[in-house]
Amino acid sequence: MRARVLIRPKQGILDPQGVAVERALPALGFAGVSGVHVGRLVELDVDDASQLEPICEKLLANPLVEDYEVELLGDSSG
Amino acid sequence: MRARVLIRPKQGILDPQGVAVERALPALGFAGVSGVHVGRLVELDVDDASQLEPICEKLLANPLVEDYEVELLGDSSG
Amino acid sequence: MKFGVLQFPGSCDEVDALEAARRVGDAELIWHGERDLKGADAIVVPGGFSYGDYLRAGAIARFAPAMESVIDFARDGGLVLGICNGFQVLCEAGLLPGALLGNANRRFTFRQVELEVLNSGGSFTGACALGERLSIPAKHACGRYYADAETLAAMDRAGQFVLRYAGGESFNGSVHDIAGVSNERGNVFGLMPHPEHAVDELVGGSADGLKVFESMRLAVEGARV
C-alpha cells in the first residue's frame, strides 16, 4: 500500500522558510501569492496501513510542533 | 486559490533521507515498510493558478534533482 | 567522577566533549548501540549529526539503544547534559520540554555568543554566578527553541530557563532568547551553544564552558558526601 504523509508546521509557529519564499516571489515577478508554508512530504510503501499512524507519531512528525496528514494512494504499483 | 506543491527527489537521484528513515523503522518495531522517499511540501494561496508552474520551476523546486507536482485545492478558505 | 559521552555514527563533537570532561574528571565514550552506561555518574549527549540528522535533528537518534539506557538513567535522577544535537535528541526523547526548529536566519551559523546565566542554583551552572556572562561558541542550523505558552510559563515558575543569549545575540530566533533549559527536576539540561568548545583559551576563545563541566562535578561529588 503506497501512502503519503504531509507534515506541516503547526499553526502559529514561525515558518521562516515559508516567509522567505513569500518574500522572494515579488522580486521574481510573481504577485498575489500569500499564506506560504513549507513542510515535509514522506512517501512510503507499507504492508500494514494501520502502522502509519504510530509511524507518524513516533518518527515522521514531532507532534509538539508539527501536524500531519496521511493519504492512502492505493496499491504499491503506483 | 489554495494550492499544494509536492516536491520529491528525482528518480535515480540519491535520497539519503529516505534511506535513513527506511533503515530506522525496523528497529522501532515497524516491519514491512519500503520505498521511502522524503521530499518537501509547499502550500500557498495564489490569485493566478497559471503562475504555479513557473513558481515551481524558478523557486520552489530544483528541477535538476527534484520533480514536482501541483495540486489545486480549491478556493483559499481551505 | 566519571562522565559517559555518547557516540553516534554521525557525532562530530564527541571527542571534544570527552576531552572537556576529562579536565574535571574521568570520561569514556559509549557507542550508540550499547546499553551499558559503564558506571558513568553523568552522561553527555554530544553535538554532531547523530544519524545524519535526516528527517528532523535528533529524531532517529533518540531511539538508539544507548538512549534507552540514558532515559532510564535520567528517570533515576542521573545527570544528563545535551549539547547542540544532544539537546535536540533530549527534546525528541521527551527528557526536556519543547523542540528545536530551524534557525530564524535559515542558515547554519557559527558565532561566539554571550550567554547570561539565569539560574545558578542547579547542577549544571552551580559554579556560575547569577547573571554571569559566559562566552561560548554556537554552531547549528536548528537551534530555535520553541515550547507553547503554557509550557513556558510552567518552566519559568520552576526555574528551568538556565541560559539565555545576552543582548540580541540570538540568530536562531529562540523564544525568550532561550539558549539552555533543564527539566523540572533539574537533572537533565540541554543547550545549543558548545561549552566543550570553550574549555581552553587557546582554541576556545574563552574557557567559560569549563564551568558547566565543573558544576556537574560539584553536583555529583556534593551528592556523594
Added chain:
Amino acid sequence: MSAAATLPTLDDALALGLTAAEYELVCEKQGGPPNVLELAMYSLLWSEHCAYKHSKKLLRTLPTEGKHVVMGPGENAGAVDVGGGLVCAFKVESHNHPSAVEPFQGAATGVGGILRDIFAIGARPIAVLDSLRFGEPAGAGAARTRYLLDGAVSGIGHYGNSIGVPTIGGEVYFEGPYEQNCLVNAMALGLAERERLVRSAAAGEGNVLVLFGASTGRDGIGGASVLASAELGDGGADKRPTVQVGDPFEEKKLLECSLELLQRELLVSLQDLGAAGLTSSAAEMASKGEVGIEIDVACVPLREADMEPFEVMVSESQERMLCVVEPAKLDAVLALCEKWEVGGSAIGTVTSTGRVRVTRDGELVGDMPVRALVDDCPLYDVQPAKPSEPVYLAPSATLAPATTPGETLLALLSCPNIASRRPLFEQYDAIVQSRTVRRPEQADAAVLVLEPGTGEPGAKGDGARSALAVSIDCNGRRVAADPYRGAIESVLECAANLACVGAEPLGTTNNLNFGNPEKPHIAWQLSEAVRGLGEACRALDAPIVGGNVSLYNEGATGPIYPTPVIGMVGLLPDARMAGRLGFARAGEQIALAGPFAPSLAASELSKLRGEPLPDGLAEIDIGAVRSAQRAVRDAVRSGSLSSAHDIAEGGVAIALAECCLASGLGADVALGGDEPAAATAEQTLFGEGPGGFVVSGASDALDALGEQIAVRRLGTVRGEALTLAFDGHERAGGPIALSLQQLAQAHASLAELFA
C-alpha cells in the same frame, strides 16, 4: 562479447571527447575496435581530467622534493613531515563544472571528494578551506552570481559541518570573467602517523578487491550517456540522471571505517572513487602496482537495478572506496564494514595479467591492457603564444574619478573582493576537533594546533604545542595581467600569510584553473604561470606535493582569468605565539615593514575605476620578499610584534583599516614622506604589490625589526577612528578620518548577498 553490429563507432568516440587519432590508437592497443564498455573506460581515462594530456609535461617542471616532503605528487594527496612522527597530508581540488550545474551539490561533493583523497592515504581530515570565483554580484549577471554563491557556500558548509571537519579558511573573488564559469576549489588537510601512510598500488595476485560505502547509481554518468543511447536506441533519455548527490553522513561512516581498517592493518592498499569512478580507481591501482585486475560488475551493489556494465564502471556515485585485501583478512574487513554500516562487497581480484578485465556473472564484457588505459594516452605539447590583443574586456567602472581619498577607501572596503567574508565563513563550523587557534578574520592564515588540548593528567600543562598554519590564495586579475609574475605573487602571498602567524612553509599544493589550453594564448598563460609557480616554490623551499588541473574553463564571452590557486601549509613551534592581524593595544606603534613598492597597475582601485588590465606587472625581487617574510615570521614567533598583516588588495590603507576592524582599535597614521617623488597619493594609499606588511608593537620591537628589513614608522594605535594623513592631503580636503563604525559598515557589505 557483443556482436559487431553493436560496437560503437568513431562518431561515438568523438562524442565522448576522444580525437580521431586517439580513437585510432585505442583500436590499435585493443587490436580492434573497442566495445561500449571499453570505449567508455578509455574515453574517461584518456580525458584531460584523468590523463593531464595538456598539462603533464608542464607539471613535470615543478619542484616536488624537499626535506619535509614525505609523499609527493602521484598519490591521492601529498604529505609533509610536521614532527613528532606525524605527517600532514593536503591537497586542493576543483569541482568547477558540477558546481556550475548545481552549486549546492557540486560544492558539497567537491568537499566530499577532497576529504576522501585525504583519508585514502590514511590521514584523518582535520580541516577544509575553500577557494571560490564568481561573476560580479551586481549588474546583469547578479542573480546568477548570487544563486551560485549561496548554493556553493551552503554546500560546502553542509558537507564539512555535517562530517565534523572544520572549514577554517578560504577565499572568494568576484570578477566578470567568472560569470559563466564559476570556480569552486576545495582544499583539505589531514594528519597521520608517518608509519601508517598507505599507498594505492594494488599488489598480490589472488588478493581481493573490496568496494565499500554507498551503492552505485547513475550519478554523474553525463558524457558517457551517449553510449547508452547508442546501445539502448531511443527512449532511454529518461534514464539519464547525472547530478551527483553527496551524503556526508555516509562519508563520515566511510571515513571512520577506512581509518579503522588501516589501523587494524587489514588492507594492502586503499583508493577513493572520484572522477570516473571504478574505472579510474581500479585502473590506477593496477597501474601503480603493475598488476592486473578483474572485476565482476554483478557483484557491485546497485541503487538502480537495470544498470549496464559500462554504467557501473563509470558511475560517479559518491562516498565509495576501493581496497585490496588478502583473502585471509576478507571476513574481518567485511565485518568492520558491517559495524560501520558501509556495506562492503568483494567485487574482484588482483591478477598477474596486466589487464583490466570486466565480467558480468562470469561473462567477459571488457578486456584492456592496464598500460594502455593508464599510460598510453598521448601527451600534448601546448603551443604557447603571447596574445597580441588584450584577452579581457576592461571591467565597468563603479567608482567616479572625482572621489575623495576617504570615499575611495570606503568604496574599496565595501567592494566585493575586499569586504568582510563573515557572511560566508559564519556558515562554516571552524572549531570542531578543538584545534583551531586562529579562526577566520583573526589572522592572515588559519592556525591549527597539532595536538588538541586534553584533560589527560600532564597534558594540561603550559608547554609549547606546535601548530600548522594554512593559507589559500590567488588573485586571478593579477595573473591575467602577468601570468608569470602573478603566479609568483600568489605563492608569495600565501607565504606572507604564513609569516604573519609565525609559520614557516613546509609545502604547497595548487589547482591550475585555466581556459582551453589548445588556444595559444591560454597555453601561454598556463605555461607562464607554471613557470612562476615553480620558481617561487623553489625560492621559498616550499615544494609542490600535489594538486589538480582544471582546463577548458570558458564561457561564451571568453576564458576565465587564469587562476592558479595556491594552498600552502607551514609550521610554527608554539601555538600560543600565533600572530594576529588586529592591533593589540592603544599606544603601540604601527609600521610598514618589507620591500613594498605600491603600484596601481592591476589593483583593486584600477578595477573600480574601470581600467583595462596592464600588460605585465612590476618585477619582483623574490629574495628580498623572502627575507622580509623571514624577519616578520621570527618577530611574530618571538612575541615581539603585537600584530602582523600582509598588504594585499586595496593597499596599505585597506590593510590599516582591516587591522583596526579586527581589533576595535583606531589608528593615527601618516603615509608618504619618503615615497618616490613621482608617487601619487592614491598610489601610496591604495597601490598594491608583494612584500609589504603592516605591523604593530612596542617601539623597540619595531626598531629591532628595522635592523633586518626596511621598516617605516607610520603612527600609533589610538582612539576609535582611522586617521590617515598623506602627502598632499591639504589639497584633498585633509587627512582621511573615518570612525570604526563607518569602516565596519562599509566592510559588512556582503551580508546583503545572503539576505
